Amino acid sequence: MKFMRFAGSVTLALALLGTLALPVAAQLRVTSADLERLQENIDEVSRDVAQLRGRDASLASRLQADLDAARDETAYFRIKLRRNESIPRTEYVEVRDRVETIRSRARGDVSGGYTPPTGNPDSRTGGVATTGAVESSGSDDVPVGTEFDVRVQNSLSSKTAQVEDRFEATTIVDLRKDGRVVVPAGSVVRGMVTSVNKAGRIERKGSLTVVFDRITIDGRSYPMRATVTQAIESEGVKGEAEKIGAGAGVGAIIGGILGGVKGALAGILIGGGGTIAATEGKDVELPPGTLLRVRMDSGLNLR
16 A cells, blocks of 8 residues: 555656656647637626726727737637647737736726827828838837838738738838838738638628738748738839838838829728728728738837
């Protein structure tokens, strides 16, 4: 009997040692159970935001937009897990903490107003920012909240797109920080479709959600997280190579190389988390060359 107890103790000790010997990355790996808990938290917070709507509709709308973004990021994590791709624990924790912050604000547990990241809109260009500079903040070369424009290289349609479809776009201006170019014009960003709804009798309007997850700068590739905030229609290209090569600001690009901007793409609405929706009864159609304004949802460190 004593021998059996001793043997059991040895087995337990060896098991514990085996766990301790696991690499830290393995112990911190994001699992499907983690994502299930995150999804449950999002659903709970959604109810808190719904209750807030009767007290402060404006704040509730802003919180809901941020919650929608967290929901889309969770869906993106699920896709990566299904593809056997690793999910950085820091990204998971950032989304989890953001959801808890939304919960606190919806319940009134945190003082102060809600201040989501914003760009620098300019009414003269239909809401397009007029600078290619990044404010110096933190250690990231491109901090969270930075917005810039990219030109889509492939057509995107909610009628034909499938979840996990990949596409590419290129930046159209030099993005500068502290006087240096951190993201040169022509850098390639890779996007992925994370959800699709085709227009039809049941789902009257088409929509698709896209995220940008990688950027290639001067031949080097970096992971990124960015979502769409605006779709812009242009009237043609004039002297694009020269203007971009000179590192002109977004305002100059819009006024010069595009030959004028018609404004937001007709029949397109942008929702939380990068969801692009068409007007009722139609599918989303983004032809090659469409300009998308994207916002960084995580910092980009290029060192």
